[in-house]
Amino acid sequence: MDSAPADVPIAIGGQLDPATVLGGYRHGAFPMPAATAADVEVNHALYEESVESGRTVVLDSPLPDPYALVWWSPDPRPVIPYGGLTKARSLMKLLRNRLRWTTTTNQDFARVLAECRRDRLPEWLTTELCACMIELNRQGWAHSVEVWEDDELVGGAIGIGTGEVFVLDTCFHRRSNASKVALLDMEHRLAGAGVTLLDVEWDSERSRRLGAGPLPRHEFLAALARGSDPVRLADGVEPVRRLGYLRTPG
Numbered sequence: 001m002d003s004a005p006a007d008v009p010i011a012i013g014g015q016l017d018p019a020t021v022l023g024g025y026r027h028g029a030f031p032m033p034a035a036t037a038a039d040v041e042v043n044h045a046l047y048e049e050s051v052e053s054g055r056t057v058v059l060d061s062p063l064p065d066p067y068a069l070v071w072w073s074p075d076p077r078p079v080i081p082y083g084g085l086t087k088a089r090s091l092m093k094l095l096r097n098r099l100r101w102t103t104t105t106n107q108d109f110a111r112v113l114a115e116c117r118r119d120r121l122p123e124w125l126t127t128e129l130c131a132c133m134i135e136l137n138r139q140g141w142a143h144s145v146e147v148w149e150d151d152e153l154v155g156g157a158i159g160i161g162t163g164e165v166f167v168l169d170t171c172f173h174r175r176s177n178a179s180k181v182a183l184l185d186m187e188h189r190l191a192g193a194g195v196t197l198l199d200v201e202w203d204s205e206r207s208r209r210l211g212a213g214p215l216p217r218h219e220f221l222a223a224l225a226r227g228s229d230p231v232r233l234a235d236g237v238e239p240v241r242r243l244g245y246l247r248t249p250g
Contacts, residue, residue: 008050010073012043013059013066016128018135026162026228028221029073030169030201035123043067076214078207080198082166085187086211087248091177095244101178102148103185103240105233109137109144112156116170125170136160140230142169145186147178147240157182163227164196165220168210183210184243189234197223211248 010029014020024030034040044067050056058066113133117125136142141162147155155178157171168186173179187198200207203214 008047009056009070011057011059011071012047012051012069013061013063014069014071015062016069016126016132018132018139021129021132022136022141022160022162024071025160025167026224027073028077028217028224029071030167031129032070032072032124033126033129034068034070035126039122040065040068043070072201073217074201074203075217076203077217077220078200078203078212079215079220080168080200080211080213081249082190082195082198083187083249084211085184085198085248086209087184087246091180092244092246094177095181095240097244099177099181099240100149101154101181101240103181103238104146104148105189105235106137106144107146108153108156109142109158110134111153112144112146112172113158113170115153115156115172115174116158118172133158140232143186143231143233145182145189145233147173147175147182147185149175154178155182157186159186161190161193161195161231162224163229163231164194164223165199165227166190166193166195166197166231167199167201169201181240181243184246185238185240186233188243188246190231191234193231193233194227195231 047056113130133142142160145157146153154175155173158169160167171179171182200212
């Protein structure tokens with residue numbers, strides 16, 4: 001399965017349950033379920049050739065059509081060394097001098113997840129996947145950071161950690177910069193947890209702006225293999241002002 005090229009999924013099929021999803025993350029693969037029948041047909045059109053050639057593995061699956069669930073493991077993998085999340089000077093100044101937001105962890109995981117899902121296309125955060133994520137949060141694998149303006153939730157982020165790797169899975173904002181604050185807070189709360197890499201999953205202009213660079217998949221999988229324990233976030237209510245004094249190494 002490690003030999004699939006970057007532009008095709010590593011596998012199709014399987015099932016969406018907490019154990020399988022966690023197993024995927026622990027082995028460098030993440031699920032992209034199809035939300036509609038039309039999405040399933042698109043997957044057929046895009047990936048049937050890869051399946052027929054053996055580049056994409058077909059997993060045993062209870063699904064009527066295995067193309068309803070696609071697993072990705074990009075090569076190279078876009079990652080940020082821990083501590084290297086971009087800290088723009090303008091945002092740092094704003095955090096120190098103007099913003100009066102606070103942050104919490106795991107106080108409203110389901111709501112943050114729902115906000116991340118809202119109005120997002122393609123709709124990969126399906127009801128089934130959200131149920132898995134909520135259970136993984138209950139088990140201590142998945143975490144949320146909430147950004148508050150008084151009592152209003154204005155931003156947040158979801159992540160999953162295992163060993164040395166913490167996945168910055170999804171985020172949202174209802175105020176300018178609130179998702180950036182959520183990600184910075186999430187990184188800051190990982191201090192001392194043994195994390196060496198922040199995984200952003202997909203290469204994009206936005207991920208590069210966050211500080212992500214390419215890492216060969218075999219090196220990413222080696223980092224995952226060095227640890228398997230759940231990663232904890234520091235808890236508590238914190239002012240975002242404290243984040244304004246962080247600096248990107250180098």
